[in-house]
Amino acid sequence: MDNRRRNPLIGLFSHAIDSNRGRQVRYVSTRGEAPELGFLDVLLTGLARDGGLYIPREWPQFSKKEIRSWRGKTYQDIAFAVLTPFVNGEIEADELKRMIDEAYATFRHPAVAPLVQTGANSYILELFHGTTLAFKDVAMQLLARLMDHALAVRNQRATIVGATSGDTGGAAIDAFGGRDRTDIFILFPHGKVSPVQQRQMTTSEHKNVHAIAVNGTFDDCQDLVKAMFNDIKFRDRMQLAGVNSINWARIMAQIVYYFTSAISLGGPDRKISFTVPTGNFGDIFAGYAAKRMGLPISRLVVATNENDILARTLKTGRYEMKGVKATTSPSMDIQISSNFERLLFEVYDRDPAKVRSAMDGLKQSGAFEIEKKALAAIAKDFRADRVSEAQVAKTIKNTLAETGYLLDPHSAIGVFVANKQEKPKAPMVTLATAHPAKFPLAVESACGIAPALPSWLTGLMQREERFEVLDADIKTVEAFIAQNARIKS
Ligand SMILES: Cc1ncc(COP(=O)(O)O)c(C=O)c1O
Numbered sequence: 001m002d003n004r005r006r007n008p009l010i011g012l013f014s015h016a017i018d019s020n021r022g023r024q025v026r027y028v029s030t031r032g033e034a035p036e037l038g039f040l041d042v043l044l045t046g047l048a049r050d051g052g053l054y055i056p057r058e059w060p061q062f063s064k065k066e067i068r069s070w071r072g073k074t075y076q077d078i079a080f081a082v083l084t085p086f087v088n089g090e091i092e093a094d095e096l097k098r099m100i101d102e103a104y105a106t107f108r109h110p111a112v113a114p115l116v117q118t119g120a121n122s123y124i125l126e127l128f129h130g131t132t133l134a135f136k137d138v139a140m141q142l143l144a145r146l147m148d149h150a151l152a153v154r155n156q157r158a159t160i161v162g163a164t165s166g167d168t169g170g171a172a173i174d175a176f177g178g179r180d181r182t183d184i185f186i187l188f189p190h191g192k193v194s195p196v197q198q199r200q201m202t203t204s205e206h207k208n209v210h211a212i213a214v215n216g217t218f219d220d221c222q223d224l225v226k227a228m229f230n231d232i233k234f235r236d237r238m239q240l241a242g243v244n245s246i247n248w249a250r251i252m253a254q255i256v257y258y259f260t261s262a263i264s265l266g267g268p269d270r271k272i273s274f275t276v277p278t279g280n281f282g283d284i285f286a287g288y289a290a291k292r293m294g295l296p297i298s299r300l301v302v303a304t305n306e307n308d309i310l311a312r313t314l315k316t317g318r319y320e321m322k323g324v325k326a327t328t329s330p331s332m333d334i335q336i337s338s339n340f341e342r343l344l345f346e347v348y349d350r351d352p353a354k355v356r357s358a359m360d361g362l363k364q365s366g367a368f369e370i371e372k373k374a375l376a377a378i379a380k381d382f383r384a385d386r387v388s389e390a391q392v393a394k395t396i397k398n399t400l401a402e403t404g405y406l407l408d409p410h411s412a413i414g415v416f417v418a419n420k421q422e423k424p425k426a427p428m429v430t431l432a433t434a435h436p437a438k439f440p441l442a443v444e445s446a447c448g449i450a451p452a453l454p455s456w457l458t459g460l461m462q463r464e465e466r467f468e469v470l471d472a473d474i475k476t477v478e479a480f481i482a483q484n485a486r487i488k489s
């Protein structure tokens with residue numbers, strides 16, 4: 001039966017679906033040695049079985065006419081149009097729409113991701129109106145519903161493992177807590193997240209939630225998660241699934257707000273630039289994906305803290321690990337930016353052998369060089385800069401004094417770098433990735449104001465904590481998960 005006759009929702013966006021009809025979005029691994037998958041498999045797979053990351057075999061395309069027709073539509077409607085080709089008919093349209101509506105009903109702002117003007121051509125895209133006050137909620141609330149749906153359809157359960165430098169963990173625990181088909185284990189670096197972030201992970205009352213404080217850094221946590229996925233026996237036995245941005249569905253959901261914000265500012269008939277506080281390269285890669293799908297984007301600007309591996313790489317072409325230092329933007333205290341592998345795959349014209357060779361170099365010597373042609377391709381779309389701790393504090397203070405806007409340290413990194421760009425003709429949108437109340441000490445020391453938590457988090461700091469402290473050792477972590485997950489061998 002023709003879907004459009006059966007379902008009025010499809011009629012609403014039939015032109016968008018028409019342009020992608022016949023282009024079955026399948027997913028391939030950046031390392032080229034794992035099977036090609038459809039959407040539900042990619043959703044439940046996490047890391048590819050060859051250690052790579054899944055990415056659409058072809059980018060869905062939207063014409064300017066199609067994008068223009070989304071003007072005046074809600075965030076939810078645009079999400080439905082943008083996500084439909086990725087889901088590729090594996091979820092009924094009305095089911096997908098229901099999940100999108102439910103996910104964004106948890107947001108405290110009717111626009112979901114509102115834009116605030118802070119200068120003649122400068123805007124802030126507020127991505128922190130979800131339950132845990134960070135941009136991670138945007139994707140995580142949808143991901144939990146998509147996974148629940150996929151597991152129910154297949155009558156399966158999953159053991160979710162995730163690594164966090166502070167925000168992914170809280171968002172995932174909020175979204176997956178109490179869900180019957182999943183147990184969730186979140187690894188965070190012990191003593192290296194903010195007190196609010198820690199309590200968002202350690203005070204859940206749900207039995208399926210397990211917070212693990214790892215004696216190590218975020219990179220150690222991320223390595224452990226990848227090692228568990230690469231331990232094929234353990235992965236299959238525990239039916240592992242991932243909630244980090246290694247999971248394509250996370251990136252997919254983040255693509256939407258590039259479209260909604262650009263459309264509000266006159267897109268697609270005007271190019272827009274974006275500055276993105278960056279750590280694992282997931283959020284800015286979602287912007288790159290939006291561009292590849294037809295959204296006119298002028299520039300994508302990477303903004304890092306003093307852990308500046310990406311800013312160095314984009315300048316020199318050498319990706320080189322140098323050790324992580326603790327900053328006032330702990331969620332970006334990251335060295336190995338997982339999603340950079342997806343960009344490498346693109347700029348190496350999708351040659352997985354080149355990606356494998358770069359990743360081998362990283363594993364063996366902590367570094368790799370990017371070929372000149374690929375670096376030039378990166379330079380066409382991206383700019384990058386780093387921000388010192390003193391500059392973060394000064395940006396919070398000055399932005400408050402000049403515009404009345406209170407930034408969190410991560411968003412301040414974006415604003416500093418955006419302000420440093422030569423004055424572009426295109427409007428510059430800086431992504432505000434967290435609410436200042438998640439980092440009250442850093443914000444107060446920068447500007448004298450300690451932002452209060454919103455009402456739904458009242459009492460968070462007094463609740464009893466429950467977490468395990470473990471060494472950064474794969475055997476120890478796997479043993480803990482095997483003992484506590486409801487899936488047994
Ligand atoms: C508040 C905040 N800002 C920025 C980032 C960086 O985003 P990405 O890792 O997608 O580059 C993170 C963590 O990922 C974060 O939690």
Ligand SMILES: N[C@@H](CCOP(=O)(O)O)C(=O)O
Binds near residue numbers: 164245246332338
């Ligand atoms: N900053 C992140 C790090 C993990 O990133 P992800 O996007 O891959 O989940 C965090 O807050 O945990």
